[in-house]
Amino acid sequence: MKFAFSTALAMLIAGPVAAQQAPAPATPPKLLVVISVDQFSADLFAEYRSQFREGFARLLSGAVFPSGYQGHAATETCPGHSTILTGARPARTGIVANDWTDFNAPREDKTVYCAEDESVPGSNSSNYTVSDKHLKVPTLGEWMKLADPASRVVSVAGKDRAAVMMGGHKIDEVWWWGGKGFVSYAGRAEPAMVARVNASVTERLAEAQEPMALTPFCQARSRAVAVTPTFSVGDGRFARAAGDVRGFRASPEFDEAVLALGAGLATDMKLGQSGHTDLLILGASATDYVGHGLGTEGSEMCLQLTALDQxxxxxxxxxxxxGVDYAVALTADHGGHDLPERNRDHAAPTVARVDPAASAKVIGAEIGAKLGIAGPVLVGGAFGNVYIDPKVPRAQRAAVEAEAIRRYSAHPQVQAVLTRAQIAATGAPKGPPETWSLLERARQSYEPSRSGDLVVALKPRVTPIASPGPGYVATHGSFWDYDRRVPILFWRKGMTGFEQPLSVETVDIAPTLAGLIGVKVPVEIDGRCLDLDAGLGTTCK
Known part of the structure; x- marks a missing residue:
């Protein structure tokens, strides 16, 4: 299967250029390239690292941290991306989830999307104006501009929340997939490269896509798994009808388009060639769409990661x-869990889909009937943030909370119910992130003005999708390490590679890159600089 989205990637017919083995320069790199592969768990990295031959193979020759952590409990796309280039956990960034409830929002829809401006008239949480207003801290790009105003920041991603949360508040170019092409903030001029890539995407979408060929490694993973009596996954090869935008988005074609645009902008803008250090941010989202819609262990994920490597x-x-001296950091915003129907065949008999009766709507209705309270009583889902509706009379709130705790705790799929008071009383976590208590994990993604009155943790291997269907069979978002652990990889031409198997955190990436280019961290953060010098020297300056 061939993709051809831009003149930037048309240069690549001859294949990748081998990285030269000259020692790394003593001076700081002139371009930092930060890549987030959405839902690229540490488990997927371990499963596929022996198969990587191209891009990932280069990164594996650098500094490898196979056990990076998104240390918090809300292992979703927006919180995870908010940690990567801020050095701060979600409790500090303010990005507590992809969506939260704000009963004071100036509209009927009280759900707030993490990367929107809910004050825009006529907006709602699914039809919104993209904004960086909810990100409460500066990013690495902002640190760089504070040190050198001539530094440039370019952020390109498959999702708006990835581009915004990693790019921050002062981005020279920011582009994300808008449904038919790459878009940006209203009024921003469209560079020629964006127009060319969008034209190429439009042309590509108009063509049907033939099935990809299976490698022997992927053939061994190709097996249909019934999700419902009429729907199965596991043996797909990304065949796509002409005009199928959803199929395009959940395929290797999507990441190819994102990387093509990033490569094209870097070339056209001559990033790293102006005497100042620049930052190129890339959010590859297709792995997440494949994971959600098709799971993590079939032919589809195998083909996706093989294509992403290329x-x-x-x-x-x-x-x-x-010819620019550049350094690369690659990680993920969260991990992911495969669909339970396939897990049951792979020695995981305790897997289950969540009971619909565990939802806040159902439990809230039961509480309302018992206590004689009209209205929804509880707002939220089957896990994560659960809110007591402000219409509940103040005199009855304590009774509602107590009854909610009792009912959630009694449910066999619930591991813990944590209250606002318990979480607020929890101090900073101590020790490595894999040892943190559930309260400590919850505290790191808790912001009082946005988080729930209760936080519900489902038991391990309970998938919070009660009724799966095409496009949504598996997910993430739990307290557990299959959602928290991600790889963190650093590479620079000429560096001496090494592997550090002990746990680190994604909040360590920004201060590590700041140390590499000699930029001072201007604010309090949660992360620490990781020394990328394999010898006696240090890159943490």
């Missing part, structure tokens, strides 16, 4: 040809 190799080839 696309990363092409990206690095474009950057190599510029």
């Amino acid at each position: 696309a990363l190799g092409k990206l690095f080839a474009v950057l190599d040809r510029t």
Whole structure:
């Protein structure tokens, strides 16, 4: 299967250029490239690392931290991306979930999307104006601009929340997939490269996509698994009808388009060639869409990661040809869990889909009937933030909370129910992130003005999708390490590689890159600099 989205990647027909083995320069790199692969768990990394031959293979020759942690409990896309280039956990960034409830929101819809401006008239949480207003802290790009105003920041992603949360408040170019092409904030001029890539995407979408060929490694993972009596996954090969935008988005074609745009902007803007250090941010989202819609263990994920490896190799080839001294960091916003129907065949008999009766709506209705309270009583889902509706009379709130705790705690799929008071009383976590208590994990994604009155943790291997269907069979978001653990990889031409198997955190990435380029961290953060010098020296300055 061939993709051809831009003149930037048309340069790549000859294949990737091998990284030269000259020692790393003593001076700071002139371009930082930060890549987030959405839902690229540490488990997927371990499963596929022996198969990587191109882009990932290059990164594996650098500094490898296979056990990075999104240490918090709300392992979703927006909170995870908010940690990568801020050095701060969600309790500090304010990004407590993809969505939260704000009963004071100036509209009928009280759900607030993490990357929107809910004050825009006529908006709602699914039809919104993208904004960075909810991110409460500066990013690495802002640190760089504070140290050198001539530094440039470019952020391109498949999702608006990835581009915004990693890019921050002062981005020179920011582009994300808008449904038919790449879009940005209203009024922003469209560079020629964006227009070319969008034209290529439109042309590509108009063509049907033939099935991808299975490698022997992927053939062994190709097996249909029934999710419902009429729907199965596991043996797909990304065949797509002409005009199928959803199929495009959940396929290797999508990441190829994102990386093509990033490579093209880096080339056209001559990033790293102006005497100042620049930052290129790339959010590859297809792995997440594949994971949600098709699971993590079938032919689809195998083909997706194989293609992503090749696309990363092409990206690095474009950057190599510029002659710029660049450094790369790659990680993920969260992990993920496979669908329980396949887990049951893979020695995981305790897996289950969540009981619909565990939802806040059902439990709230039961509480309302018992206590004689009209209205929803509780607002939320089957896990995570649960809110007591402000219409509940103040005199009855304590009784509602006590009854909610009793009912959730009695449910066999619930591990813990944590109250606002318990979480607020919890101090900073101590020790490595894999040892943190559930309260400590919850505290790191808790912001009082946005988080729930209760936080519900489901038991391990309970998938919070009660009724699966096409496009949504598996997910993430739990307190557990299959959702918290992600790889963290650093590479620079000429560096001496090493592997550190002990746990680190994604909040360590920003201060590590700041140390590499000699930029001072101007605010209080949660992360620490990781020394990327394999010898006696240090990159943490």
